[in-house]
Amino acid sequence: MSAAPKSPQFWIRPEIRALKAYHVPDPGDSIKLDAMENPYAWPAPLVDAWLEVLREVELNRYPDPGARALTERLREAMQVPAGAGIVLGNGSDELIQMLALSVAQPDRVILAPEPTFVMYRMIAEVAGMCYQGVPLAEDFSLDLDAMLRAIDLHQPAIVFLAYPNNPTGTLFGADAIETIIERAPGMVVVDEAYAPFTDATFMPRLAEYPNLLVLRTVSKMGLAGLRLGLLAGAPEWLEEIDKTRLPYNINVLTQASALFALEHKAMLDEQAGLIRAERSRLIEALSAFEGIRVYPSEANFVLFRVAEGTADAVFEALRARGVLIKNLNPAGGRMRDCLRVTVGTPDENARFLAALEAALAAD
Numbered sequence: 488m489s490a491a492p493k494s495p496q497f498w499i500r501p502e503i504r505a506l507k508a509y510h511v512p513d514p515g516d517s518i519k520l521d522a523m524e525n526p527y528a529w530p531a532p533l534v535d536a537w538l539e540v541l542r543e544v545e546l547n548r549y550p551d552p553g554a555r556a557l558t559e560r561l562r563e564a565m566q567v568p569a570g571a572g573i574v575l576g577n578g579s580d581e582l583i584q585m586l587a588l589s590v591a592q593p594d595r596v597i598l599a600p601e602p603t604f605v606m607y608r609m610i611a612e613v614a615g616m617c618y619q620g621v622p623l624a625e626d627f628s629l630d631l632d633a634m635l636r637a638i639d640l641h642q643p644a645i646v647f648l649a650y651p652n653n654p655t656g657t658l659f660g661a662d663a664i665e666t667i668i669e670r671a672p673g674m675v676v677v678d679e680a681y682a683p684f685t686d687a688t689f690m691p692r693l694a695e696y697p698n699l700l701v702l703r704t705v706s707k708m709g710l711a712g713l714r715l716g717l718l719a720g721a722p723e724w725l726e727e728i729d730k731t732r733l734p735y736n737i738n739v740l741t742q743a744s745a746l747f748a749l750e751h752k753a754m755l756d757e758q759a760g761l762i763r764a765e766r767s768r769l770i771e772a773l774s775a776f777e778g779i780r781v782y783p784s785e786a787n788f789v790l791f792r793v794a795e796g797t798a799d800a801v802f803e804a805l806r807a808r809g810v811l812i813k814n815l816n817p818a819g820g821r822m823r824d825c826l827r828v829t830v831g832t833p834d835e836n837a838r839f840l841a842a843l844e845a846a847l848a849a850d
């Protein structure tokens with residue numbers, strides 16, 4: 488009440504002022520193993536061929552608002568069932584925002600297990616909705632009873648399930664997800680950002696459930712810089728959600744580059760295969776460290792827990808040795824003492840492991 492007009496305190500909504508901005512650390516010269524990026528660069532001839540494609544792009548023209556060619560290519564590449572509708576987003580983050588904007592009312596709830604992808608909460612709050620987190624079980628599997636109780640109580644407009652989950656790397660049980668889809672009164676969005684690194688998917692099952700939507704992105708498969716995500720589901724939902732989309736959200740460079748990159752999907756799949764193989768090696772090597780608990784992962788990162796109270800020091804010691812990973816300890820709760828490392832190239836992983844060994848010895 489006391490805030491003066493012409494000030495942000497007067498006009499900016501309290502829920503926005505209460506937010507902490509999404510912070511991305513500057514990697515400097517560090518080996519970057521913090522953001523689930525694909526570590527493999529393209530071979531030079533492929534870069535040349537891509538630049539030739541870009542030569543033809545007309546920057547003076549608006550992009551195709553429906554990105555039709557790209558949508559058709561993505562339908563094929565991501566095996567979207569024939570009857571399903573598709574909406575593209577500027578990253579899947581934008582699709583999460585469009586989903587929230589389509590249902591946002593102050594008393595409405597977005598629900599997700601916790602810990603999970605932080606954007607579900609952040610976007611719910613920006614949209615002026617209530618966010619309900621339901622703690623995962625001790626092993627980071629879904630606590631199905633708690634989920635069902637929370638669904639019955641809060642009647643969420645949307646349930647988000649990251650499959651596999653970030654930041655834990657775990658794959659929730661398909662049975663539990665089915666039960667949630669059947670019980671939920673609203674949409675259940677299965678977020679398959681890590682689809683390239685697991686065989687599990689709900690995509691072929693869209694027709695079984697009228698309230699199921701599947702979210703995909705090209706980010707983790709090796710195209711994070713493009714900002715391109717895809718939401719698939721019943722056309723009745725997607726036609727409504729599409730109305731919240733800004734007309735030209737997929738720019739010409741992204742449309743042309745993604746079309747080109749998807750012609751080389753075999754290379755991206757091969758890289759995903761290398762990352763999966765390295766993930767096994769990394770899990771095995773981490774498990775050999777005394778005092779470290781490693782969680783199983785179906786994604787391109789590995790979550791591990793270090794000795795109580797040492798996570799910040801281990802993280803900083805790694806940074807000092809030129810390796811940037813993600814420190815989840817500041818998030819608190821179940822993430823206390825947890826660190827998350829993205830699977831890199833064999834060389835990067837070896838350097839991470841050597842730095843970790845030195846960091847733990849110095850401790």
Ligand SMILES: *Cc1c(COP(=O)(O)O)cnc(C)c1O
Pocket residue numbers: 523577578579580581604649652653678680703704705706711714715716
């Ligand atoms: C990384 C991530 C995303 C974000 O993908 P973008 O398409 O890059 O916006 C979405 N969901 C989960 C669970 C993620 O980990």
